[in-house]
Amino acid sequence: MDALSEAVQDVAYNGNMHQDGITVYEVKDAIKPIILNGTLNYSTGILRLRASEILDLTPFAKVNLNSILIVNNTGDANLALTGANFTTSDDYQITIQLTEYQRARSVEKSSTPGGDGVPVVVDARQGALADIGENTHVDTFDVFIVETSDTTRPLPIAVHINYENGIVKITRMNRLTSMGLVH
Ligand SMILES: [Ca+2]
Numbered sequence: 001m002d003a004l005s006e007a008v009q010d011v012a013y014n015g016n017m018h019q020d021g022i023t024v025y026e027v028k029d030a031i032k033p034i035i036l037n038g039t040l041n042y043s044t045g046i047l048r049l050r051a052s053e054i055l056d057l058t059p060f061a062k063v064n065l066n067s068i069l070i071v072n073n074t075g076d077a078n079l080a081l082t083g084a085n086f087t088t089s090d091d092y093q094i095t096i097q098l099t100e101y102q103r104a105r106s107v108e109k110s111s112t113p114g115g116d117g118v119p120v121v122v123d124a125r126q127g128a129l130a131d132i133g134e135n136t137h138v139d140t141f142d143v144f145i146v147e148t149s150d151t152t153r154p155l156p157i158a159v160h161i162n163y164e165n166g167i168v169k170i171t172r173m174n175r176l177t178s179m180g181l182v183h
């Protein structure tokens, strides 16, 4: 580091002399990020988790969605977010687009219509997320989630009728198509 003259003063108001090449001792970031809370919108299937500091979400390999679970009771192991998409920009929050299966299974566990009356919580197991200093968070269970009901009607976009066997097949449109998301 270089310091120009008069950058700092002593108690007698004497300024420093110009000085170049001052050694800087660095202390690494050793504080682990903390997963604080989140929101889950059952219309869009978007889960947002907020952390105590900016998360390293680039490249996407830094994130392990297998270790983030939406659960009824903390410790349940049946709904990991494997295969969901998420935003890839370093931020205080991670925005996760659930798969349709994960969204529907979450509604069943929720306090919203179609659910069991008690809100879901999230278990974020150690190593799922990391800060910019590459510290991963520790096991964080029972993360509080604010839920928003599914108020969107299903959107059938293609109906196939097989007149030979009478089978009607309806293919539903994906609700969100583009958010800059990756696997
Ligand atoms: Ca940190």
Ligand SMILES: [Ca+2]
Pocket (backbone or CB within 6 Å): 072, 108, 109, 110, 111, 115, 116, 117, 118, 119, 120
């Ligand atoms: Ca529940």
